[in-house]
Amino acid sequence: MKPSLQLKLSQHLALTPQLQQSIKLLQLSTLELEQELEKYLLENPLLEREDDAYAPVAAEPPTAPAGDGEKAPEETEPVASSSGEEESWLGEPDGGYANSSGSFDDDDNDFQDVQAATTSLREHLSWQLGLMGLPPRDRTLVQCLIEALDDDGYLTQSLEDLAEALPPELEIDTDELQIALRHLQHFDPTGVGARNAQECLALQLRALPADDTQMLALRIVSGHLDLLAGRDFAKLKKCVECDDERLREAQFLIRSLNPRPGAKYAALDARYITPDVVVRKVRGQWTVNINSDAYPRLRINSLYAQILSRQRGSGLSGQLQEARWLIKNVQQRFDTILRVAQAIVDRQRQFFDHGEVAMRPLVLREIADILGLHESTVSRVTTQKYMATPRGIFELKYFFGSHVATEAGGACSATAIRALIKQLVGAENAKKPLSDSQIADLLGQQGIVVARRTIAKYRESLGIPPVKLRKTL
Structure with missing residues (x-):
């Protein structure tokens, strides 16, 4: 072996x-x-950033060109904030639990929630403890229990x-x-201070004035809460020996209770989203503009x-x-975000006109081929980038998704199918709710072939309970 020189030609990026x-x-x-x-x-x-007080007028962020080459007066539709559905602790699809007063729309309650958010649960309970004339030993024990509570106000550890x-x-x-x-x-x-949901609801019921409904609700909570949660009303009526009307009143009272009494004192972790682009309808055409608030002017x-122009070789x-x-x-x-967003809007016009039921199937490769970009680039652009539209604020990834074949040989997006499921469940008879098989049959009548297991998966992703938990008296 001896040292030698070799010349090798290769390509690399x-x-x-x-x-x-x-x-x-x-x-x-x-x-x-x-x-x-x-x-x-x-x-x-x-x-440096451009200072509005001294700098000349800043350059406007990039804007998608109008269809006729002119920027027309904008027919702007207000941006609606999307609101999530409250999930019911008893599996109700149409509402959650109320506070102890049973009201969601009271302005005073909203103000109290804001005030409560500034005070933790432990601080609120410790303040009440200071007002009680307990002996020092008892006060110390109560304070130990306060420190052991979780964020919902439950005592998860046993006294032993x-x-x-x-x-x-x-x-x-x-x-x-125990004392x-x-x-x-x-x-x-x-x-x-309750150790489970059953005890929590029972404590709230015992604090109410005693009457027939309160006593029946207390019996249900104390011994038959599992039957109520499972919507086994026939067996529940036999156990508590009551008719439909009385059971309905007791159920309404139980649903007005708060199974998470300490939740309103939990620290609020608010996350604000600044949309990258804004979608507006201009002269009948959906156009995309960069949000000026998100565009940094450097x-x-x-x-x-000027100093560098006179001094060559400066550091x-x-x-x-x-x-x-x-x-x-x-x-x-x-520029890239704007191009991708405009391409998405051009292919999802029906969504902006008619809503989720009109969402068409779309994949990253389709946008990448149209714009001459790589799929990975489109993936980067659509991740954690948001679009403000008249229908709410959506991540750009929201407009992409899987699809299901139709009998006509076309395709229907998963988002549209979820919207149809939501519509069918919203219009169903509460006493005879639709099963997953029945929903699949109804979609089949519209030419959309979906398996029952797929319906169940989409229903669960929407937070819709199964048929048994949607049934009412």
Whole structure:
């Protein structure tokens, strides 16, 4: 063996720093982009945001061209915020549980919820404990129970486990903890300190004025809550010996209770979405514009740029080039988002006109082929990018999905099928709700061939309970 020189010819793809930055910015969400830009602004003195107070009028964000080449007066439809459905703890598809007053629309209750969000459950209970004239030992035990509650106000640990966890020198037994728990269960909100949902509801019922309905509801909660949750009304009526009317009144009373009394004191984790693009109808055509609030306006610092133009070979020349690359890549990012969003809107016009039932099947490759982009690029653009429309705010990925074949040889999107299922369930007879097989048959009559198991999967994704739990008296 001896050393030798060899010449080898090969090809490989090298990602330049500019291309790497472009790819990185493209996959960031609006919030992540702002954080990334702040880092660049701190590190590069030649880069700055345009100051509205002193800078000239900033360049407008990219806008999709109108159909006739002219920007027409906009016929803007208001953007409606999408609202999720409340999930019922008893499986009701049409409502959740109310608070102790049974009302959802009271402005005073809304104000109280806002106030409660600023005070934690433990702070609220500790404040009440301070108003009670308990001996120091009892006060300490109640405070220990308060600290052991979960966010819903339940005591998930047994009294025996809590007694063992306390210092042995205190010589605390379960009887003392039981007395402390009774004190705690008289605090506001009613039902706090319960060890399960059955006890929580029973505590709230016992706090109400006694009458026939309250007594019947207490019997159901204490011994037959599983039958009520399972909608086995025939067996439940035999167990409590009542008619349909009385059972209906007791059920209404139970549903007005709050099985999570401490939830309204939980810390609110609000997440705000800034849409990247806005969809409007202009002269009968759906057009897409970049949201000006999401578009960062960057520029080169003019003072440093003038100094660099007179001084060649300055150490800031590299940072000047980096600043230019960043501005160009940010512009390119929004150009790509705009192109993809407009292509999506062009192919989902029926959705914007008629809603989810008109959603057509769409895959990433279709948009990629139309725009001459790679599928991975379209995937990056549609992830964590949002579109504000007259029908709500949607992630761009929302408009893509699987499809189901129709008898006519076409295809129906999964989103449209979910919307049809929701419509059928909303219009069903509550006393005779539709089974998954019946829903599949009804869709089959419309030419959409869907298996029963697929119906069940879509129904569960919509949060719609099975037929047994949707049945009412």
